[in-house]
Amino acid sequence: DQQVKQNSPSLSVQEGRISILNCDYTNSMFDYFLWYKKYPAEGPTFLISISSIKDKNEDGRFTVFLNKSAKHLSLHIVPSQPGDSAVYFCAASYNFNKFYFGSGTKLNVKP
């Protein structure tokens, strides 16, 4: 049973608008969450993370929100750019021992 779920396999957004990617998890023990970005023919690269003691972390155009009571996190990209088109994976861990990944959301930013 998947402990981390990304229920939207794809998302299409106009350039300049906001992209919101969602992720749900089931294990309340998770205390660290990450987002990865993956281009075709490349390995996933780290984008942004958040600890369970926070509810928001911001890095430039990227903001991750964590709602622990709902076991939900989201990644906001503002403004979206065509170069943001990629597959985005969310991941969760506890004590950094093991990381659980979602199935990914393919973002397409249209010029």
Add this chain to the structure above:
Amino acid sequence: EAQVTQNPRYLITVTGKKLTVTCSQNMNHEYMSWYRQDPGLGLRQIYYSMNVEVTDKGDVPEGYKVSRKEKRNFPLILESPSPNQTSLYFCASSSSSGNTIYFGEGSWLTVV
């Protein structure tokens, strides 16, 4: 440059022919792991290693073996590959105190 290097990047092999995918990291990380990526299933962990000589099964270990004799290397071994092991494989590493995982570029494996 900090990196995780895996080889081969692309391989087509036949059922039952043993193969090894190598993985090496230059960041002195304690933690290394192998994932496979399949459509609709995301990244699933095959095996992981907390340090030298310490390995453990991930979510989908069947049909795979690993070893960790040196800190920098973590090879993935398919003793008798089958077509259902056709997938994209990623090696990854992280430090025990780190807060992110570094991935290799991936190895496309096709078993016919």
